[in-house]
Amino acid sequence: MRDQLEDAHKHADAGFGQAQHMNQVELPKRFYATVDVARGDDGFAVTLDGRATKTPGKKIPVVVPVLSLAQKMAEEWAEQGKFINPATMPMVRLINSAVESGAEMVPAFRAEIGKFAASDLLLYRADSPQELVAEQEQIWDAVLVKLARKFDVAFQPTIGIIHQPQPVSTLEKLDAALEGQGLLSLTALVSITGLTGSGLLAIALLYQLVTPNEVWAAAHVDEDHQIRLWGEDDEALERRAKRRVEFDIAVSVVEALRQEAWMASRLT
Template identity: 35%
Template sequence: MSEWKAKRFWKEATVVEDQGGFGIRLDGRPVKTPAKAALVVPSRPLAEAIAREWDAQDELIRPETMPNTRSANAAIDKVHHQHAEVADMLAAYGDADLLCYRADSPDSLVQRQAEAWDPMLNWAKARFGAQLVPVAGVMHRPQNAKALALFSAHVHAMDDFTLTAFHDLVGLSGSLVLGLAALEDARPATELWDLSRIDERWQEEQWGADEEARAVEAVKREEFLHAKRFGDLTKAA
């Protein structure tokens, strides 16, 4: 038996003001999320990007080609109903941030990590007043509770759509600080992604590249860059 696939049934996707935000209409009919909620987003640019994804569909609907639609659905159907839990989970990355766990040898890797990651920790201290302290080795060492509380308050204050973007920025990079830096435009997103891969690049220099691992990383990199674009569209005027 062949698998059923949704087919395009509309001629045009349009954007309308709706419920204090912006909704998408397919030949005048409102788009719903998978949970049957209204697909209403906070900015017109984001709504227009979603409408373009719907307009770009051919005869068969391909959800994998609709990243903004998927992220908006996640914000409405999932993050909105679990905002505090999601914020707690992401804020907890501060207590085990990638940028804080350093090699104790060889000296070349120690230096590379310090040169790449210390400026980001300094940026976070200047921006949020919260200092995270690097440690050598992989054993967990708790960070200062006051610093973690400052980060947590900032994360909890994010709206549902920003928190959705932040979820992927942090989860994919392994760093609360890099996720915040992406949202705050502290550096280009491509540079921030590269900062999250310092250890991987060093390993490749020693042992050579693993093509399968590189392919997986390429997918994650594009998801990271999408999360940044989605966050930007959410805030766009």
């Protein structure tokens, strides 16, 4: 089970480091001419020269329930040149990871998000400098207040890194907030959690309590403070930009599935 969780977490680190690794290995040659999207009984699949794609490891057919997700995967396949570079295919990698994990991983993914929320980025504060303290209070407290009002929970932030247990009822209600989320959604939420270091931000995003840009800003309060103090580092900026691509892809999966669920509810 842990191996499968780590596989899902690859999307949290699938930016600069993984791209560098992929650039060092021999990439497979492109073997197809045409890319299309086909609709079947179970959903939508990308086809390469008329043949539906499968995951690279377990060779499981890749089918998604939402057309926009299949279209994005098709776009990534179509944009490949002479060689196929997985580093440039974040949607394909995220969906493949979900498909290969399998539905049996749903409880584990929920638990992983809950584990982050129990010792969340937003709950551990700096004691200095005052500028950083104020920024954390302003940005992070705003998210905590929205979550507290939405789910009728309470948080216990602390200063420093010594573990501060959160109320059991709070963690139970946050876990319940993930009930009903399927494999694709939870895979994307695990990715968002890993990229931001925050299960609370992932849950707030799921319920549209915050925007994606607000999530990204909240996740980088400390880093942005350091940049203002010491200046920008080109390699760090490149790594952050690549992680933002992974983040945006995961967000688009959550939003597409939310829209699909909303449309389905209107038809019932």
